[in-house]
Amino acid sequence: MTTFKETGLSPEVLKAIDELGFITPTPIQVQTIPTLLKSEKDLVALAQTGTGKTAAFGLPIIDQVQIGEATVQALILCPTRELCLQISEDLKRFSKYRRGLDVQAVYGGTEIRNQIKAIKGGCQVIAGTPGRVNDLINRNILKLDNIKWLVLDEADEMLNMGFKEELDAIIGSTPQGRQTLLFSATMSPEISGMANRYMHNRDEISVGSKNSGSKNxxxxxxxxxxxxxxxxxxxxxxxxxxxxxxxxxxxxxxxxxxxxxxxxxxxxxxxxxxxxxxxxxxxxxxxxxxxxxxxxxxxxxxxxxxxxxxxxxxxxxxxxxxxxxxxxxxxxxxxxxxxxxxxxxxxxxxxxxxxxxxxxxxxxxxxxxxxxGPEICQKQLLHFIEKVEQTEVNQDQISPLMDEVYAKLANIDRDELIKRFVTAEFNTLLDYYNDSPDLNVRKEDGRNERKGGKGYTRMFINLGKASNFNPPSLFNLIESYTGKRGIDLGRIEVLRNFSFFEIAPEWVTPIVNALNNQTYNGERLLVEPAASKGEDERPARAKGEKRFGSKFSGKKEYQKDFKRDFKSDKKPRSFKRK
Structure with missing residues (x-):
């Protein structure tokens, strides 16, 4: 397939997209459009953003909507206001020559009364965000009894944004005979679960490898x-x-x-x-x-x-x-x-x-x-020269001024003039990057950081997964109790009952002083520097016994038992050194 004419779309839709300059369909459109025009089976389509997904589901839907029916026949759910508006505008352009077809966008953050008025006026296609769509359903304004197509666009993003409850409620309001189209950039376990819950007898289309980055x-x-x-x-x-x-x-x-x-x-x-x-x-x-x-x-x-x-x-x-x-x-x-x-x-x-x-x-x-510095200055200079080369001169505006300019510069030869011109333009940049340090990490610097010499200090905190503690929780705790934001953290390891995190040495004392004896979900906090890796890193106060050494009779046995102790938060068993 080389053109949209071979997809099977109607002449009215083809005329609209031809005016938009669409000639050759993208890979996702090649696979999706003919399928949706011929089949009523549910569909999971995996493709990266920017691959033409809106046209992939929008064109066949616009082509098949019954204009004589003033009820909502297609509902497209998407994660954000911006995407909602973009989809609705695209669909309106695609349906330019399908007279009587009305597309409406509904989203939060704006007056709901205008959206209610538009729905009551009659429309066949709605693009909306889950929160606002669910609100309109609860107000008994948006009725989905006649929905034929339900599109979940960027489904992975909607789940990541916490819209699962809204999606469950909305999908529960749609008829069983609908065709569900799920579009996502990644095939995570959550997306697989959603597909299994809401879709039956489905096809799957994938452009590129699952969860893979674009080749461009x-x-x-x-x-x-x-x-x-x-x-x-x-x-x-x-x-x-x-x-x-x-x-x-x-x-x-x-x-x-x-x-x-x-x-x-x-x-x-x-x-x-x-x-x-x-x-x-x-x-x-x-x-x-x-x-x-x-x-x-x-x-x-x-x-x-x-x-x-x-x-x-x-x-x-x-x-x-x-x-x-x-x-x-x-x-x-x-x-x-x-x-x-x-x-x-x-x-x-x-x-x-x-x-x-x-x-x-x-x-x-x-x-x-x-x-x-020298690399940057050279790149900036060449970019500026290219910009000068491409600048169009307005003769009417500049010519009256040039006689005086020529007179001022008459005693400066060409080479000297160019040097002064460049110096005047780049003096600040040249000064800034003069003797600028090398920011790249050398191998020996990396070794020092791993040893703790120039890098982070490893810290212990008595919160873990059992306390619903996670990396964002740590950032929030630090920001809340220190009053400081943007504090640089290194690696964060969240275990079952406690966690470790790395922080710049200058922040150790302020954070210990700020967090110790504070509370998180009713638990009193204990924050202290951890021991070096390979030892029992929990502070003595956290475990009530001495730390044990890093050389053990059996490495595999140590790893197995230590992992079990971490999971159960038992006191680590003692090990005999050889």
């Missing part, structure tokens, strides 16, 4: 000390003067801090996070989509639903704990056949995370060196 994206990482992470980010922004990308951070406070630093350092950046009002969010997104912003600093939750095809880079200021989240992040670049680059800024403790991402996503990271 290159993946690289830069290894620096944790304290140099922001300086490395600035150098990457400088070495890519034409960057148009997203910087992903772990927390909304970190997002704010990094964006504020970039702005104060003269970068064209802005933050996108959960504390913004809908009006503020819309303003930031409008500026970003129109490319008035080069760098958007965002959390994973805030970035969901962003639909921009031209992104050149995705930068992971922090690697996510879940490898699937990295695949989602990287999938925001390299869209619509374009090339993209996904970059991770890591410290020496994060190589394990990279390896997990490589295994899950079937990708390979290239280790690259953080650029030095």
């Amino acid at each position: 994206i290159t993946h690289s990482y830069f290894m620096v000390h944790a304290r140099d992470r922001y300086d490395a980010l600035k150098r990457l922004a400088d070495i890519y003067p034409g960057i148009y990308g997203i910087v992903f951070c772990r927390t909304r406070q970190e997002t704010k801090d990094i964006a504020e630093k970039l702005i104060s350092d003269g970068y064209n950046a802005e933050a996108l996070h959960g504390d913004l009002s809908q009006v503020q969010r819309d303003n930031v997104m409008a500026r970003f989509k129109s490319r008035h912003l080069q760098i958007l600093v965002a959390t994973d939750v805030a970035a969901r639903g962003i639909d921009v095809n031209e992104l050149t880079h995705v930068i992971n200021y922090n690697l996510p704990d879940d490898p699937e989240v990295y695949i989602h992040r990287s999938g925001r670049t390299g869209r619509a056949g374009r090339k993209g680059e996904s970059i991770a800024i890591i410290h020496t403790k994060e190589k394990g995370k990279l390896q997990s991402i490589e295994r899950l996503g079937k990708i390979s990271f290239e280790h690259r060196q953080v650029p030095n």
